[in-house]
Amino acid sequence: MQLLTPEGERVAHPHFDIDITPDELRGLYRDMVLVRRADRESNALQRQGQLGIWVPLLGQEAAQIGAGRAMRPRDMAFPSYREHGVAWCRGIDPTELLGIFRGTDHGSWDPMATRFHPYTIVIGNQCLNAVGYAMGQRFDGRIGDGHDSADAEATVVFFGDGATSQGDVNEAFVWGAVYDAPVVFFCQNNQWAISEPMERQSRIPLYQRASGYGFPGIRVDGNDVLATLAVTRWALEECRSGNGPVLIEAFTYRMDAHTTSDDPSRYRLADELEAWKLKDPIERVKAYLHRQQWADGDYFAEVERESDALAARLREYCQRMPVPSADRMFSEVYANGSSAVSAQRDEFLTYLSQFEQTGGER
Amino acid sequence: MTEVDARSRPRPADGSDPGQAPSKVTIGKALNLGLRAAMERDPKVILMGEDIGRLGGVFRITDGLQKDFGEQRVLDTPLAESGIVGAAIGLAIRGYRPVCEIQFDGFIFPAFDQIVSQLAKLNYRSQGRIRMPVVIRVPFGGGIGAVEHHSESPESYFAHTAGLKVVACSNPVDAYWMIQQAIESDEPVLFFEPKRRYHEKAELDLTATPVPLHSSRVLRRGGTATIACYGPMVKTCLEAAESAAEQEGHDLEVIDLRTLSPLDLEPVHESVRRTGRLVVASEAPGESSIASEIAARVQQECFYSLEAPVVRVTGFDTPYPPSKLEEEYLPDLDRVLHAVEQSLGW
CATH class of the missing domain: 1.20.5 (Single alpha-helices involved in coiled-coils or other helix-helix interfaces)
Incomplete structure (x- = not known):
């Protein structure tokens, strides 16, 4: 499913089209530029010894911003450990992510106030936790009739292609289905589980797994923020109206290493990276904004200035983070x-x- | 994680070239050489784990082995720890000798069910008709500045489970021999590797005769007090003993336990009967731990020799903290010496 091609051309889809205003699209562009800049700055901070490790988001901005912006404030998110873009959408400042990677805390934000659960590092654990939360949403009457009302809720759980092999994730699919839980299983298939390619995890495309559990699965171009936004909005509506769960496979690419401790040159070819660079999630939006004359050079320069300021603020914040007592x-x-x-x-x-x-x- | 030792491709390690001079190798390299030797000796030995093939493991312990032994003997498995151990059990039933790598200590828990319910019990349940020659390698312990679940010491859970053998190496020589002995064993072995010591080097004589797997060893003789330790704490305790000798004139005996289940406490008892004092050092939380077990047994066996209660110096009974606090959490040289002072001050 795609609504914006890598060349920045709008394409229609019979089921998942989206009306987007210039303002909204500029907002999505700004989100992606800023989270990428925060990611690159954090990566650099690790290289400079300010962080113990960093988990790069590079290349997955559209998947995360699309999903994150589809969520309403009352919806709940359960991230893995690479969801810096979703965190941004939940109102968590990039400085609040640093403590985990600098080793000063295990997560500094308020998970209840932000409705963004702490990062989960053990692969796939959070999927069952998300299902339980979604079961509670259903038990509390937050779905079904009157789901348009302000108190309708659903849950989105984020995990990767590697996680789909874990027992917890498969059990989460079973539980979500059996209890009609309003949960969107949002799988970012970034093609690599550290050094292991997709074929080490599955014979079939991941979204097809859903049919075996009895709920819909859909693959979306994870580098297309419009498509990701449209599909996640639809999936959340399905959940809020009592038709959950839904599995979304956001087909994307991990443009950088698994973490700053990883060396992808040992297991994958540079050609693959070059091919994916042509499908960059940000460039296509920029091209479309240009083409539609929805944004001009001044706008792009302003976003650039804003991202410089964010990077400077991150750097300064990081360097003065106190060691906990x-x-x-x-x-x-x-x-x-x-x-x-x-x-x-x-x-x-x-x-x-x-x-x-x-x-x-x- | 970091490169362990990328100096050269592994050399044959079958001891066929006794003429070569002993060379210094790291713990990481010694494990790699030991695995290679075991695989060369027995075609039924297979390695299973996440990222252990093409990448050679995140610590590079299996570096080069898939290239030399093929994808059917070094399996890059799906990302599923219960799957790794559960499938290893089936392969073992079929006559293979699987060596599983759990990438980090904190990731062993998805496999906990398979380990304690099946791996540990199949020999018992089948009344010896099914053997479980499975090794589970676990890089364990803290001190590497990692995020959550990458610095834990879960050995006590497994020592608590009947049917499992649990060992921990502390140096390259033991690493090389113990991994081979564990693989040769017909019993399931949890093999704990001190990840923050992977770079420690020592001379490795491939022609030496190793001591038995399930035996503890006195590494430093002394009469003032005894320190029993294992894994990453061995180096800390040896350094503490040197420091105590220089600064205080104390002569500490240091025992590397090596085997945690079964414990080999005869050397500890013999030592405590001479010194009258025992400190047990471990990174794991102290509550219901290996250290507790040793304290209980030694007070029972050596009651009349003890001049002081057994002192435990361990990780705290808290979750492993954010890494900026791990220097406080992990027992260091000063805390080991403080424990010795406590014992001597009794």
Whole structure:
């Protein structure tokens, strides 16, 4: 499914067409440029030793912005660990992502207030959690009749092509189907699970898996923000009206390494990357905005300036992030506290204070 | 993750060239050589895991092995840890000797069910008719500045499960021999590799006779107190012992446990009967841990020799913290020495 070709030409689709205003499309363009810039800056910060590791988003901007902008504030998102673009759409500032990768926290945003669950690193775990949340939405009467009302809700869970091999993900498909859960399974097929290509995970296209579980599956050009937006909006409507779940396979490409610790030159050919560069998610929108005369040079320059400012702000923020104090380690281990953990904390802090008193180096 | 050792292609490691001078290799390289030797010796040995083939594993432990042994002996598996172990069990029933790689400690839990419900119990359930010669390699422990689930020490869960053998290597020589011994074993072995020590080097004599797999070893003799440790903590404890000798004149005995299930505590008992004091060091949380088990057994066996209670120096009973706090979380040289002082001050 595609609505905007890599050359920036609008194509129609009988089921999933979309009315988009110049303002909206400029907004999607700006989103993608800014999240790409934040991603590139964070990648550079890792190279400069400011982050322990970074997980690049490069190439997946359209998939994530399309899906993220299709969501309403009341909808809930369950990300894996590469969903920096979805985070952006949920109102999470790129600075709030840095702590995980700098090692100062395990996620600094408020998952309940933003309706954006903490990043999940163990592959596929979050899919079952998302199904359970969506079951709750259904049990609470947030779908079905009157779904147009402001309190209708659905859930989107994000995972990758590799994750589809995990038991948890397959169980999530079963549970989602059995409980008619209003959940959109949003799979970003970026072609590579670290070094392993798609054929190590599946014989058939991933979206076709859905039919075996009894719900619709659709493949969308994940580098086409309009198509991704249109399909995700449709899928969320299906869920809100009680016809969930839906599987979306956003067909895209991981333009950079799996993480900054990875070296893709060991397992994939540069030609493949070059071919995908021609399908860049941002360039096609820029070409279309130009062609329609919906944006001019001044607009693009303004977005560029804004992205420079964002990068500078990220860099500055990162460099002054404080190291958490040692007692942070012992907090919130249990919801109601633990005298045993508190005792360990006190003992350790006393131990540390000896070094302060003597001025000694640990 | 980082390159482990990309210096050269692995050399044949079958001991057929005793004339060559012993060379220094890393733990990572020693494991690679040990796997290669086991695969050359027995065509039923196959490797399974995520990214272990073309990439050679994220730590490059299996570097070059798929190229030399083919895709049917080094399997880049689907991204499914329960699948890796569950399928390995089936292959073992069929007569293969699978060596599974779990990419990081924190990713072993999807496979936990297969490990504790099937792998550990099939020999028992079949009354010995089904053997489980499966090795599960797990890079474990912290200290590499990683994100969540990449720095854990889950060994106690497996030691707690009857039917599983659990070992941890601490140096290149043990890495080379222990991986081969684990593969030769007809029993399932959880093989823990100290990931932050993968780069540590030592001379490796391929013609040496290895000590048995399930035996602990005294690495440093001393009479003041005994330290029992394993995996990544061994280096820390040896350094602590050197420091204690220089700074305080203490003479600490350091024992590398090597085998966590079964424990080989005779050398520890013998040592404690001489020193009267024991510190057990481990990165894992202390509660219901290997360290707890050792403390319980030693106080039972050596009660009249003990001058002080057994002291445990371990990770805290918290989830593994964000990496900026891992230096505080992990027992370091100072905390080991502090534990020794606690014991001596009793």
